Amino acid sequence: MSTEMNQAVQGRLIGRNQIEDLVLVPLYALVAALFLGALVMIATGVDLSTIGQSFIALVRGSVGSLNALSETLTAAAPLVLAGLGLALGFRAGLFNIGAEGQVIMGGLAAVVAGVAMADMPAVIALPAAIIAGALAGAFYAGIAGWLRAATGAHEVISTIMLNLISYRLLDYLLRTPLIQKEGRADPISKSIPEAAELPRLLTFIDPNLRLHAGVFLMLAMVVVAYWLLFRSKMGFEFRASGENAIAARFAGINAGLTIVLAMAVAGALAGLAGANQVLGVLGRATPGFSAGIGFDAIAVALLGRSHPVGVLFAGVLFGALEAGGRQMQVDAGVSIDLIGIIQALIIVFIAAPLLVKAIFPWGFRRTRSKEEEV
């Protein structure tokens, strides 16, 4: 009885199985991916000392200094934001490939709102620009949600198409007078006025440190996403629909509305990622400013097991790899593409937990898998 009581008291605390799933598997996946990354370097004729050097650079560039940490977090923030949105969608059973397009729309809207608010004080201009980004992302993703709910069009297809549309829309809008920088012929937006910028946090130490207030936005959204998913009515509906759509419908949950809402919330978070980039890092929108964040975020959401805390850690890890990768390129002359390979390998290993368990048996509970499955 006492163990039952304990379980009851602990409630939703993370159990042993989840630790294996959330911590051990990703950790081992990282190790395996780094190892294979080294093999790739060997295979392409990189000598051992350079490989050693590049791994040292990877660590140095990601956590080795204040600047490295600043870069890691700066790179992590948009990944976490968009990753949270994707995670919410996954929980609701929606495979949203459209974060990239939602990032673009969010970023563009933030530029427009920010520029329009140039004369306002920062307490109005900045929130307005951020909210504009979220709304634009929500609206853009909502289109795919509505198509799914009203016509049954699968969101994978429609979000891919919406991505393609967003690229061209960005190119087009960057040349319209409302957005294009005055006196420029190339596609580039007006600059974000200071009032709408996400303030840098560490310039008092070193003016080159890029870490900005978006990191607080990121942390706040982790908390919001957690609350939404596990504490709110809406999140309960998302999860119920994602786990068993039939039972959810039988229980009176409105399937169409849930789909549209889940897509919209996912899009809002991706839109925030876009706003975060233009308001905190880039200062303007340019063609390709989304830089694949929406796609990397899919990997982040998967690696984070669609759990807000998991997404936070996964996003920081990917941010670290990106920051470290740049250092690697500088110090050891190894292409940053290798980081892309390592990131992809991590996801491959995450997708095959049994493989990971076979390579690294340590730390897992010993179970005869044959009997578990029957």
Added chain:
Amino acid sequence: MQVELKNITKRFGSVVANKGVNLTIRPGEVLGLLGENGAGKSTLMNVLCGLYSPTEGEIVVDGTPVRFDGPGDAIRAGIGMVHQHFMLIPVFTVAENVVLGVEPVGRFDHLDLEKARAQVRRLSEEYGLAVDADALVETLPVGVQQRVEIIKVLFREADVLILDEPTAVLTPQEVDEFFQIVRSLCDAGKAIVFITHKLNEILEISDRISVIRRGEIVGSGDPKKLTRPDLAEMMVGHPVDFNVERAPFDPGEVILDVSDLTVLHDDGAVAVDHLSLQIRSGEVVGIAGVQGNGQSALIETLAGLRPPAGGKVLFEGADITTASPRARHRMGIAHIPEDRQAAGLIGSFTVAENMVLDSYYSARFSNRGSIDWGRVNAAATTATQDYDVRTPSIHATAGHLSGGNQQKLIVARELSRDTRLVIAGQPTRGLDVGSIAYIHARLMAARDEGDGILIVSSELDEILSVSDRILVMFKGRIVAEYEPNKAPVDKGTIGLAMAGAAP
């Protein structure tokens, strides 16, 4: 071939699924293995067919101890099992499924399907297993799929056939056909282990019965000398009352009034055909009928899940023909879905989450958009106790509960609030006697409190034991009505009506 299980114990971690089991299986004989859900029947047979290795004990075939390291070893020794959940590939034909894994091949690894077909035909003739060797498995009814599973085992030349709860998925007609097959297998000298938790069936088909409870064999005997109450007591460990207790029949005002209702299937075919019925307060209306005569569509429509093509539904005088499922729920209509796994609960959700699956939004559990899990947990704890849902904790996932406890969870969710009308689809399908008696008692309690109850079941025995009024549904219409309170009803007559013979 005679097979003995000697002192078999099987543990999963701290769970003892089988404890010191001794059992003898003889050729030409049907051994009935009776036990509640979770008693350890499947585990024991999985040990016998090589899927699990026993923690202790041994298997003796014709006097020599054997060791199975996998199902392959067991099948080579002549022991084959038809599992509770079929293991067929839907997009393959019958012949392809049968030979899967032991395909007859010619030169250059050429798959000799002609030979496979011939063998399937030979086996089906020999044992009266009517199947078309070239049919795609996904197009076949469950009863026929089961025959394919049996042919699969026979094809591998098994002398011992283990049939794990084979009748759970069958309609009454299919059960009769199935028993004929079992007899012909037996006459051909095969040894059969027939697993079930249904008392009537085990008495009908077995030559010998062993009863298993909490992993131990608690009794064995001759079906000619054992009665239903004897077996039920052995199975659950205490006497079981088969009489459903209820107050005298005294129906009140009409609660549900369905008139001229027409409902279509997804493909446009007519499922419910101009049907009218009424349910009064304090009355149990049972709908009997062979599955597939529109009962599912009727329930779905009454629960608001399927829009009707015509007709009207009044609930306590209000028109609810187009009301949403949630609106109906709030009015006091409870719905126990036919398919508890797919529609009744969410397997990966906890017991507590499932307990509020259709009421999480109410003021009782939520305020301003957020769910008060403290209150949910408190309510779930009370409900699991009140409704005898046996779960390690309210935070355990519902998918891990036994079928009986899953159904009690659903019943608890639907009835532990103010209800006026209860719509129950197959409320006890696949459950053990203890759970069946419990769920019936709960439904009767709701009736005695003045609810109207609609029960749809393909088990005629269930309909007969709980209903105040029996309606027979055939091809979307009510074709016969009986009132057991006024005149005793005959099972045979109802059976005929179910088959479409107008009374």
